[in-house]
Amino acid sequence: MECIFCRxxxxxxxxxxxxxxxxxxxxxxxxxxxxxxxxxxxxKHTYKLEDLEEEDAKALLxxxxxxxxxxCSAMKSPASTIAINNGRESGQEIEHLHIHIIPRxxxxxxxPIHAIMRYRPNISREEMNRIVKQIREA
Ligand code: 5GP
Ligand code: ZN
Numbered sequence: 538m539e540c541i542f543c544r545x546x547x548x549x550x551x552x553x554x555x556x557x558x559x560x561x562x563x564x565x566x567x568x569x570x571x572x573x574x575x576x577x578x579x580x581k582h583t584y585k586l587e588d589l590e591e592e593d594a595k596a597l598l599x600x601x602x603x604x605x606x607x608x609c610s611a612m613k614s615p616a617s618t619i620a621i622n623n624g625r626e627s628g629q630e631i632e633h634l635h636i637h638i639i640p641r642x643x644x645x646x647x648x649p650i651h652a653i654m655r656y657r658p659n660i661s662r663e664e665m666n667r668i669v670k671q672i673r674e675a
Pocket of ligand 2: 540541542543544581582583632633
């Protein structure tokens, strides 16, 4: 079965369109975590951020950069959480890349990004040195 978000791009499934250009579509999440919860997606089917071609990545991030403050001003929210579940193991349910823009308020009952993980690893200074080396070399 074809991807739901591809079908939304093709207008086979309706959505509340917020913004559209030749590379990007933004629409309201059907099951919002807050009023104005918006999804920004590349029109071309892509699973993860790193699978995007550079031009599509630029367009996606630029659209998010421009849209996030507009969503907040429309919803009168002083803040937002902007996040990607990037891959199945991180909780991505729809396997078409999407950036969540979630308007946030003081005492809205939500948590910060740091609430994602229940446990944190204990990492020694030596291991931190190894990790930074691994990442820089990758
Ligand atoms: P994920 O967990 O993959 O990062 O989030 C997928 C998001 O897509 C969820 O917040 C879910 O509510 C939203 N979603 C799933 N199906 C549809 C749909 O058919 N239309 C819209 N507008 N949003 C959807
Ligand atoms: Zn798709």
